[in-house]
Amino acid sequence: MAVARKSDVDNSGKGGWFGQRRSRRRDISQRTSTPTSTTASQTSSSSLPARNTTNSKSQLKKTSKSMMVPSTSKPESYKLKHQVQATSKTNLSSKSNSSLRSDNTTIPVMSASEAMPVWLLRLQGLQRNTSVLTFLLVAATLVAYGWTVYSQQLWSQSYRRLQNLQRQERQLTVTNGVLESKFAADAEKPNAGLVSPSPSSMIFIPAAPGGNTNLASPTLPPNLPTQQQTSTPVGY
Amino acid sequence: MQKFKGKIQFRSIPKAQFKNRQQNSSTVTSSTVVSPPKEQSPNIRFRLFIVWSVLVAAGVGLGFNLYNLQIVRGPKLTEKARNQQMVNLRPYMPRRQVVDRNKEVLAIDRQVYTLYAHPKQFNKSRHEVAEKLAPILDKEANKLESQFERKNSGIVLDTALAEEAADRISALNFNGLELRQKYSRFYPAQDLASEVIGYVNLDRRGQAGVEYSQEKLLERSVQTVRLSRAGNGALMPDYAPEGFPNFDDMRLQLSIDTRLQRAARFALKNQMKRYSAKRGAVIVMDAYDGSLLAMVSHPTYNSNEYSKADISLFRNWAVADLYEPGSTFKPLNVAIALEAGIIKPDDTFNDSGIIQVADRTIRNSENKRYGRISPAQTLQFSSNIAMVQMIQRMRPSTYYGWLERMGLGQGLDTDLPFSVASQLKSQEEFISTPIEPATTSFGQGFSLTPLQLVQMTGALANGGRLVTPHVVKGLLDSKGQMHYTPTRPEPRQIFSPITTQKVLEMMETVVSAKGTGKEARIPGYRIAGKTGTAQKASANGGYISGARITSFISVLPVESPRYVVLALVDEPQGENAYGGTVAAPIAKSVMEALISTEQIPPSSPR
Numbered sequence: 063m064a065v066a067r068k069s070d071v072d073n074s075g076k077g078g079w080f081g082q083r084r085s086r087r088r089d090i091s092q093r094t095s096t097p098t099s100t101t102a103s104q105t106s107s108s109s110l111p112a113r114n115t116t117n118s119k120s121q122l123k124k125t126s127k128s129m130m131v132p133s134t135s136k137p138e139s140y141k142l143k144h145q146v147q148a149t150s151k152t153n154l155s156s157k158s159n160s161s162l163r164s165d166n167t168t169i170p171v172m173s174a175s176e177a178m179p180v181w182l183l184r185l186q187g188l189q190r191n192t193s194v195l196t197f198l199l200v201a202a203t204l205v206a207y208g209w210t211v212y213s214q215q216l217w218s219q220s221y222r223r224l225q226n227l228q229r230q231e232r233q234l235t236v237t238n239g240v241l242e243s244k245f246a247a248d249a250e251k252p253n254a255g256l257v258s259p260s261p262s263s264m265i266f267i268p269a270a271p272g273g274n275t276n277l278a279s280p281t282l283p284p285n286l287p288t289q290q291q292t293s294t295p296v297g298y
Numbered sequence: 299m300q301k302f303k304g305k306i307q308f309r310s311i312p313k314a315q316f317k318n319r320q321q322n323s324s325t326v327t328s329s330t331v332v333s334p335p336k337e338q339s340p341n342i343r344f345r346l347f348i349v350w351s352v353l354v355a356a357g358v359g360l361g362f363n364l365y366n367l368q369i370v371r372g373p374k375l376t377e378k379a380r381n382q383q384m385v386n387l388r389p390y391m392p393r394r395q396v397v398d399r400n401k402e403v404l405a406i407d408r409q410v411y412t413l414y415a416h417p418k419q420f421n422k423s424r425h426e427v428a429e430k431l432a433p434i435l436d437k438e439a440n441k442l443e444s445q446f447e448r449k450n451s452g453i454v455l456d457t458a459l460a461e462e463a464a465d466r467i468s469a470l471n472f473n474g475l476e477l478r479q480k481y482s483r484f485y486p487a488q489d490l491a492s493e494v495i496g497y498v499n500l501d502r503r504g505q506a507g508v509e510y511s512q513e514k515l516l517e518r519s520v521q522t523v524r525l526s527r528a529g530n531g532a533l534m535p536d537y538a539p540e541g542f543p544n545f546d547d548m549r550l551q552l553s554i555d556t557r558l559q560r561a562a563r564f565a566l567k568n569q570m571k572r573y574s575a576k577r578g579a580v581i582v583m584d585a586y587d588g589s590l591l592a593m594v595s596h597p598t599y600n601s602n603e604y605s606k607a608d609i610s611l612f613r614n615w616a617v618a619d620l621y622e623p624g625s626t627f628k629p630l631n632v633a634i635a636l637e638a639g640i641i642k643p644d645d646t647f648n649d650s651g652i653i654q655v656a657d658r659t660i661r662n663s664e665n666k667r668y669g670r671i672s673p674a675q676t677l678q679f680s681s682n683i684a685m686v687q688m689i690q691r692m693r694p695s696t697y698y699g700w701l702e703r704m705g706l707g708q709g710l711d712t713d714l715p716f717s718v719a720s721q722l723k724s725q726e727e728f729i730s731t732p733i734e735p736a737t738t739s740f741g742q743g744f745s746l747t748p749l750q751l752v753q754m755t756g757a758l759a760n761g762g763r764l765v766t767p768h769v770v771k772g773l774l775d776s777k778g779q780m781h782y783t784p785t786r787p788e789p790r791q792i793f794s795p796i797t798t799q800k801v802l803e804m805m806e807t808v809v810s811a812k813g814t815g816k817e818a819r820i821p822g823y824r825i826a827g828k829t830g831t832a833q834k835a836s837a838n839g840g841y842i843s844g845a846r847i848t849s850f851i852s853v854l855p856v857e858s859p860r861y862v863v864l865a866l867v868d869e870p871q872g873e874n875a876y877g878g879t880v881a882a883p884i885a886k887s888v889m890e891a892l893i894s895t896e897q898i899p900p901s902s903p904r
Contacts, residue, residue, distance in 0.1 A: 214528070217533075258894075261890055
């Protein structure tokens with residue numbers, strides 16, 4: 063196939079394991095086993111579980127030199143894409159690619175998808191759920207953080223306002239007191255023209271008799287305002 | 299591959315591999331395919347190992363650094379961070395305000411600042427700093443500059459800088475100027491109620507008056523609070539303790555009425571100036587519960603400038619000094635006699651102008667004689683001889699018991715500080731020498747404080763109970779709710795109400811046209827009073843000739859007695875210096891003011 067050719071060219075050109083990775087990502091179906099495909103497939107199938115336990119990052123380390131590129135049929139290989147990335151390090155199998163194509167159909171490398179381990183599925187599902195949960199928690203954390211900072215800001219502002227108000231209250235009280243004492247001291251001076259209140263200048267109005275309520279009640283309301291009006295001058 | 303057979307120079311190892319491959323191109327063997335990776339893998343392996351080891355070494359280094367920072371230098375670093383981020387606050391918790399009966403402020407704390415200058419930290423020239431500070435501090439610029447020259451740090455420029463000036467100085471944003479906050483007590487009324495309130499010294503401790511005796515109620519413990527500070531200087535409530543900005547705005551309320559206090563002081567000052575007296579006092583007490591409405595003593599000091607005052611003024615002499623009451627004690631003796639049942643209101647006594655007791659002769663003042671007089675007339679004319687006769691009807695031991703029951707010889711329970719106990723001769727001496735009961739009958743031979751006399755006369759006013767004269771009403775919050783009232787001892791009943799009313803009616807004759815207290819008459823009001831002109835005892839026995847202490851005590855109004863007014867003038871000079879002429883007018887002015895402030899209706903409609 064033409065694609066295979068391309069990958070061939072790529073492989074030959076690069077060497078090293080970056081080219082190998084790229085080729086791996088590009089078209090997994092083109093992965094073919096080496097001439098020692100039977101042993102390779104067996105090792106690969108046995109090494110697949112082993113590989114699954116290691117992280118995808120372990121591809122960076124040269125763990126096993128004997129790992130071969132498994133030959134897979136297309137549908138299964140797509141499912142196991144991320145595990146397959148941790149495949150063999152042998153990159154100089156460019157030559158072997160062309161020669162291995164003939165062995166593609168005869169070698170069942172990967173087990174069928176129905177036989178994928180249940181715990182793996184569950185783990186996958188768990189990972190999905192927990193990642194959703196993590197996302198929600200992070201969002202909640204950000205909200206809480208924002209709220210905290212905002213409430214702290216509000217508090218500082220209110221506290222500053224409180225301090226200002228307290229200071230104003232103090233100043234008002236002090237000024238009030240000083241003014242009053244000054245007025246009183248001035249009033250005592252002989253040239254102020256003021257006299258202290260004496261009983262002779264006070265008017266005492268006896269309380270209205272509470273005995274005749276029937277007569278008083280209709281007349282009380284009109285009486286009250288007049289009494290209040292007359293009593294205010296007395297207070298002076 | 300076949301093309302490049304011999305043309306390109308490879309390195310030795312790959313070359314061999316390619317060579318091998320070309321040789322085995324037709325047959326694909328595992329060995330040929332496997333071996334190149336095997337030969338290349340040690341190289342890659344080695345490089346991978348190096349990278350791994352570098353990373354691991356970096357990780358280990360980080361681990362070490364972490365240990366170093368967190369555990370080894372941890373405490374020091376947290377200390378440093380705390381110093382930078384957190385600030386020690388002394389939250390606004392000043393000494394409590396003192397307010398009077400009408401919630402007028404008598405004492406308040408103000409925030410003042412002490413200004414320090416550290417010239418070595420100035421980032422502007424000293425001249426410029428002095429120029430800028432001079433108008434704010436109200437000093438001359440070159441004086442300030444010379445102050446800066448003297449020391450390099452820690453120069454005190456102003457000790458009591460007001461808040462507005464401090465704001466202006468901090469707005470200048472100069473380096474090297476430090477403002478330290480502190481509280482300073484301010485008394486708006488200045489010298490009006492200093493004998494009651496007292497003052498607070500530089501250590502913020504009350505030294506006299508209510509500030510001293512109610513220190514526990516006034517001073518609040520301030521715990522310094524550590525708050526963390528945000529980057530822009532704003533405070534954050536993270537570490538604030540529970541109830542941090544507390545709204546405990548309770549004030550100490552006194553029962554003093556500043557209007558009455560002012561009127562009393564005015565009257566006392568004028569009269570004292572007229573008679574060139576040494577000192578004087580006016581006390582107004584509400585006999586119902588013992589609260590003092592006015593307590594004036596002259597001369598007095600300005601609480602804001604207490605350091606300029608004579609130190610003897612800090613003791614309120616109306617509370618802390620003893621004096622012989624003289625004739626103002628006669629009503630109490632009459633009450634004792636009536637209560638003991640030895641006299642009746644219509645009894646008569648023969649005042650012949652002279653009486654002999656043991657080896658002493660007793661006369662009336664101005665050697666007058668009044669003939670046959672009733673107890674009411676005894677008070678009206680203030681006859682000593684009739685009083686002696688009255689008391690001589692009683693056994694000395696009984697009389698002594700009565701005096702003790704009234705509180706003579708004991709201290710007075712009051713919330714003004716430095717009160718002293720009255721003095722009475724010992725029981726044996728009192729009983730054995732007949733002259734003692736005789737002199738006690740007209741108020742000489744023992745001594746008490748003016749406040750105690752007011753307390754005893756209060757018993758005549760409120761139906762026979764000895765109340766506790768006090769100034770402190772309690773702790774009042776801003777909404778007018780009283781929170782804490784100090785517990786006072788229960789009033790003791792010593793007379794019966796019938797007796798006290800009879801005595802008051804007798805005293806009413808004093809404040810009449812013919813009585814000694816005629817100066818204290820107020821038209822329309824029934825006033826009961828008694829004048830007193832007592833000789834002053836000298837330290838080495840006997841009496842100082844020419845030195846008198848004049849007093850006038852009154853109860854107002856007689857039909858429902860409530861208020862007791864005492865006016866005292868010590869050592870008035872002049873011929874006509876008696877209780878009736880010196881002290882009674884003061885009492886009249888005070889009672890007029892009392893009628894106005896307390897709105898006492900007249901006894902009889904005019």
